[in-house]
Amino acid sequence: MSSQPRLYIKADLKPDAEVRLDDEASKYLLRVMRLSQGDKVRVFNGRDGEWLAELAAPEGKQAILMPVEQMRPQTGTEAPPLTLLFAPVKKSETDFIVEKATELGVQTIQPVVTQFTQTRTVRLDRFNKIALEAAEQTERLDLPDIHELTGLDKALDALPSGTVVIFCDEAGDEEGKPWGGEIGRARSAASVIGSLKGQPAAILIGPEGGFSPEERAHLRSREGTQPVSLGPRILRAETAVVSALTLWQAICGDWSEA
Structure with missing residues (x-):
């Protein structure tokens, strides 16, 4: 280097x-x-x-x-475009998410408000500075588009036509059991992402506490949304972001062989 x-x-x-x-x-x-x-x-x-x-x-x-x-030259990647939708968490963890999303090649970063989102203000100037420094350090030739915080439904409606939403959903459907039990859990992220090659995608990560039952039901019924599981452990939001983006890049993105 x-x-x-x-x-x-x-x-x-x-x-x-x-x-x-x-x-x-x-x-x-x-x-x-x-x-x-x-x-x-x-x-x-x-x-x-x-x-x-x-x-x-x-x-x-x-x-x-x-x-x-x-x-x-300004050459684009052959991988389909990737958007990150995430609910802001604590300041340092949110900064980490923006930095790692830039390093991992996300084209659009969209913070969203969900029912359980605790942080409802963000500083776009700070996000842009973090992304700029990450792009400079990682040899990236462009910067991600970073949008203002908006409601989840509005963010979903604004996605380009044909974008598949990869909904990171760790809950099950068994009421009263820890994290919803085992029934109704989503398929593994790797298996679902493997079926999405060539399609533009948006990875959706929720806040601490996950999504409300109403949000979860709406997302699961939404056309073009694929619920996925990131494994048997409940991950912190920032860990889930890095895990999901890494899987997508390895299977569908610019780390993949085809």
Whole structure:
């Protein structure tokens, strides 16, 4: 892996087209990394691929980059698009979810409000910063689209036509038994996901405490929704996100062989 700094920028990238960095990026290159005129930086903007750029003479505290050559074209993955729908949890755990979803190649991140959601405010600016840093560190060429918190039904209705909802549902149907007993439990996630190759998907993860009986019944009756189980243990929300995304990428996504 290259030791050169790697930055996401918003400006267009083309040969010798001057790019003036904002205060934060300038401070990072000039004061934290202590780069000087002539040093190289890798940059990407989600549109023009990845470029090698050279640091020009700074103007005061502002760093200026000059793109030199394209290192990687902006190629998309052949895997179908993947959306993450999740109910926000505690701050650090929610930050972890956004970071790992970016690392694992999610194209759209949609926080949702469910009946048992305890955290009902999110900071989109913070999510975008976390995703940006994760993309820079993991060689990703784009950033995920991160949407404002919205109700579950509204988020489901907004999914592109043909999107299969992979509903991570650990409950059974036996009232009064711990976590619903064993009757009515969903099929294993691996077996269900294996039947969805080539289809755009949205993975749905609930909050601490899971989904209400009404939500669960609605989701199970919804056309295009596939309930799945992530195993015999009840996972924390952030663990469930990583587990489900890993399975999907390994079976249907850009980790799979076909």
